[in-house]
Amino acid sequence: MPSIESVVEPLVSLRDVHLAFAGNPVLKGINLDVYPGQAVSIIGPSGSGKSTILRCITGLLQPQRGQIRVADTRVDALTREAQRIELRKRVGFVFQQYNLFPHLSVLQNLMIAPRKVLGRNRIDAEKDARALLAKVRMEHKADAYPGQLSGGQQQRVAIARALTMRPQLILFDEVTSALDPETVGEVLTVIRELTQEGMTCVLVTHEMRFAEEISDVVYFTENGVIVEHGSAEQIFEHPANERTREFLRHALGAPARRGPIVSDPYLLTNLSRYSLSV
Amino acid sequence: MNHWLEFFVHWASSLGLNYGFLLDAYPRSTLAQGALTTLWLCLLTIIGSLLTGLGLAALLTSGKRALAVPARVFIEVTRNTPTLVQLYCAFLVLNMLLNQAVGTANPLTPFAWVVIVISLHKGAFHAEALRAGIEAVPAVTLEAARSLAFSNRQLLWNVQLPLALRFALPSLINNLIDLVKMTAVASAIAVGDITYSAIMIWTQSDNVLELMILLLGFYGLLSFIVNCVGRYLEARLRMPGYGH
Numbered sequence: 001m002p003s004i005e006s007v008v009e010p011l012v013s014l015r016d017v018h019l020a021f022a023g024n025p026v027l028k029g030i031n032l033d034v035y036p037g038q039a040v041s042i043i044g045p046s047g048s049g050k051s052t053i054l055r056c057i058t059g060l061l062q063p064q065r066g067q068i069r070v071a072d073t074r075v076d077a078l079t080r081e082a083q084r085i086e087l088r089k090r091v092g093f094v095f096q097q098y099n100l101f102p103h104l105s106v107l108q109n110l111m112i113a114p115r116k117v118l119g120r121n122r123i124d125a126e127k128d129a130r131a132l133l134a135k136v137r138m139e140h141k142a143d144a145y146p147g148q149l150s151g152g153q154q155q156r157v158a159i160a161r162a163l164t165m166r167p168q169l170i171l172f173d174e175v176t177s178a179l180d181p182e183t184v185g186e187v188l189t190v191i192r193e194l195t196q197e198g199m200t201c202v203l204v205t206h207e208m209r210f211a212e213e214i215s216d217v218v219y220f221t222e223n224g225v226i227v228e229h230g231s232a233e234q235i236f237e238h239p240a241n242e243r244t245r246e247f248l249r250h251a252l253g254a255p256a257r258r259g260p261i262v263s264d265p266y267l268l269t270n271l272s273r274y275s276l277s278v
Numbered sequence: 279m280n281h282w283l284e285f286f287v288h289w290a291s292s293l294g295l296n297y298g299f300l301l302d303a304y305p306r307s308t309l310a311q312g313a314l315t316t317l318w319l320c321l322l323t324i325i326g327s328l329l330t331g332l333g334l335a336a337l338l339t340s341g342k343r344a345l346a347v348p349a350r351v352f353i354e355v356t357r358n359t360p361t362l363v364q365l366y367c368a369f370l371v372l373n374m375l376l377n378q379a380v381g382t383a384n385p386l387t388p389f390a391w392v393v394i395v396i397s398l399h400k401g402a403f404h405a406e407a408l409r410a411g412i413e414a415v416p417a418v419t420l421e422a423a424r425s426l427a428f429s430n431r432q433l434l435w436n437v438q439l440p441l442a443l444r445f446a447l448p449s450l451i452n453n454l455i456d457l458v459k460m461t462a463v464a465s466a467i468a469v470g471d472i473t474y475s476a477i478m479i480w481t482q483s484d485n486v487l488e489l490m491i492l493l494l495g496f497y498g499l500l501s502f503i504v505n506c507v508g509r510y511l512e513a514r515l516r517m518p519g520y521g522h
Contacts, residue, residue: 060424101441
């Protein structure tokens with residue numbers, strides 16, 4: 001969509017962002033743009049700085065160098081708490097470990113931020129919360145507590161909780177990594193619907209097929225740098241970089257299969273063939 | 279009331295215990311006054327120690343060295359010396375210095391000194407229990423609250439403290455049960471609590487065993503009430519899906 005990009009300002013832009021933890025460089029010059037309504041995926045091996053990028057965008061981490069802009073806010077230059085609060089009202093965040101408040105019911109988890117932070121009244125906040133729970137198909141668990149829900153259910157509640165603030169942008173940080181393969185689907189369905197409604201999303205993910213399906217732009221990171229970025233088709237079908245090709249080969253495809261060993265009597269799978277009647 | 283008392287005295291005498299002194303107005307009122315004093319001591323020191331603990335825990339977890347180090351020194355000195363010695367030290371040394379300085383204008387009675395010493399002493403233990411609770415709140419839960427645009431104050435009151443209190447509650451109740459029993463040190467500086475009253479009565483008559491049974495029963499009952507309140511709070515604050 002280069003024609004759109006040339007007229008519309010990016011909602012998020014990172015320029016030459018550097019960040020180190022105690023002298024250990026994690027981000028080494030990240031450039032990234034997210035346009036309104038886009039779904040952008042960041043893929044790459046573990047430890048490549050993907051989650052750190054998301055935490056920088058919402059001001060949970062402060063880079064040592066470079067510029068981060070969200071709409072008209074210079075995130076890297078924020079110094080006061082009130083400024084960060086204004087930013088975070090507009091940027092939702094969904095975590096790998098859900099991070100719901102365990103002492104509050106599902107409904108209270110969804111109502112606390114709108115009531116305390118946005119100052120909305122109880123009736124409106126509850127109406128909104130119930131509508132959002134219905135959207136993520138969790139309305140039947142409104143009075144349950146996070147500890148009573150499965151991982152997939154907790155993650156859907158966490159997405160609804162981020163939506164209660166009516167953010168312009170949602171950041172998803174490996175939101176399916178802690179889930180079993182069956183419940184991954186229910187969470188991805190919710191995210192897919194959000195992107196179809198035009199919500200601007202940045203996803204850090206290891207779900208390659210999902211990233212390919214929903215992303216407008218895909219970034220591949222390794223060792224704190226963006227190795228390659230482009231449309232989903234370009235990255236997944238015709239990756240230009242050798243490292244991207246190698247990563248995707250491992251992530252997407254055929255793990256090396258071992259041929260069946262048919263005649264080994266000590267192999268468990270062959271046991272029946274050799275079992276004795278007793 | 280008197281009817282029941284007579285019935286009890288009669289029943290106890292059949293077990294060989296002489297509770298006849300309870301029918302005398304003077305020892306009875308001494309004991310009742312002592313029981314009331316102990317109740318007041320418990321109430322005031324429970325409140326005082328919890329406030330002290332909260333303050334010390336706040337200093338410890340403030341992340342500022344200038345605040346955390348003095349709090350840590352205070353806690354270590356306080357919890358590593360005997361309460362009774364601290365009470366003697368406060369009453370015999372500090373109180374005397376205060377008397378020398380301000381004379382009869384000294385507002386601190388022996389009762390007040392007991393409340394102060396026990397509040398500070400148990401406050402040090404509460405602070406450690408609360409610190410454990412505060413540090414047990416996962417950093418990612420706080421990150422989640424921050425990402426929802428909570429201010430530091432909102433985060434403290436709506437997320438960090440409610441969770442920390444739940445984690446610290448069993449330890450805090452443990453401390454409070456110990457505190458109830460600790461109020462008996464008041465008798466060492468002649469504060470008329472129930473222990474002191476009992477001593478006053480048994481030095482004048484031969485009924486140590488009977489008074490001991492009363493004393494133990496009284497403290498046991500008080501501790502049990504604290505325990506029940508603690509259990510009730512734990513049940514009230516229980517987070518479904520966590521613990522039992």
